[in-house]
Ligand code: SF4
């Protein structure tokens with residue numbers, strides 16, 4: 436059985452299992468922002484099931500499938516053991532494949548190439564070759580004879596904020612674990628191709644990465660990125676199981692691994708961090724949020740503050756489909772954080788950090804990644820170059836700042852400038868009602 440056949444079988448299974456009761460639709464935070472809040476839930480679900488069966492569905496089902504931000508509120512709503520998040524994701528795939536037909540391969544290639552180029556350029560504008568080779572080791576590299584304790588799968592886009600990954604590796608090393616890294620565009624989870632409706636290429640990429648990780652033979656296979664984690668959890672691993680009968684492969688989110696070894700980690704969290712900290716939570720993996728809170732509460736003198744605000748999206752960029760909704764959620768969170776008098780808003784995931792970090796110049800608190808707080812308590816630091824660049828007002832200032840690395844990596848300045856602009860690193864979207872100038 437090939438990957439495409441496994442996908443089709445799974446879509447049929449979801450279509451057969453779903454009773455079309457519509458409870459998942461009622462629990463979804465994206466229906467209003469997508470303009471289908473008044474739609475009849477059962478009718479939308481009949482469209483979702485129709486899409487899964489290879490048919491045209493209906494307009495509301497297509498809108499819902501396109502608007503899904505993987506928040507996962509639907510999962511608990513289902514009384515029938517169906518995972519609606521996976522089902523809606525598969526319906527979106529089916530709808531895109533049907534709509535784009537022969538164009539899916541070209542679209543997938545274009546989307547993957549754009550991501551690979553932007554990761555290559557943006558990571559090289561921040562790091563020298565030696566660090567890049569550690570964070571993005573080439574797939575054919577030589578390996579030590581003995582298997583490491585853990586493999587750490589970074590995904591691709593996290594390399595745009597490499598200080599986060601550097602700190603993760605520092606933590607793993609300081610906890611006494613040996614590790615190997617799998618990451619960068621040569622270790623793709625296949626999500627870009629999947630979103631373009633190209634199941635075959637998505638499967639080839641994801642299964643090749645699964646093998647890269649598996650061959651390391653580590654006891655624990657860690658992953659950083661929630662987008663890769665969900666592509667593996669919902670698509671690659673179940674398909675692999677269907678194709679081979681092998682159900683042994685699993686990825687563990689990095690923070691859940693840290694929580695599991697909290698006794699070891701707590702011994703390293705020795706320096707006080709005198710900050711009042713709120714968290715930029717994301718609902719897609721509740722276990723990760725729970726783990727991060729547990730870790731933050733282990734940092735000496737750090738005061739953790741809960742913010743009671745609505746949350747959506749696997750990461751901030753998953754809300755791009757509903758920009759007004761995304762802005763509103765961000766503004767509510769900033770206001771709640773300021774009202775609570777926090778010194779620090781901590782992002783968990785890299786894409787949230789990319790989209791929020793530069794707002795620091797307009798709000799009354801710092802915006803850092805949670806790994807920076809963990810690092811601070813351990814006495815290790817990695818500079819957030821991405822934020823420093825993003826807070827510059829002009830792309831030419833960024834180019835000047837990176838001129839040495841530009842020439843050392845032999846990057847084409849025109850290409851680098853285009854990537855900086857296309858990635859919105861230089862676009863500074865600081866619109867929003869809640870802005871303050873006084874910094875605490
Ligand atoms: S995962 Fe979230 S956004 Fe997607 S369908 Fe479920 S509730 Fe809606």
Ligand code: SF4
Pocket residue numbers: 452453454455456457458459460480512513514515516517518519522
């Ligand atoms: S996925 Fe579950 S909650 Fe959603 S319509 Fe089907 S049976 Fe109902």
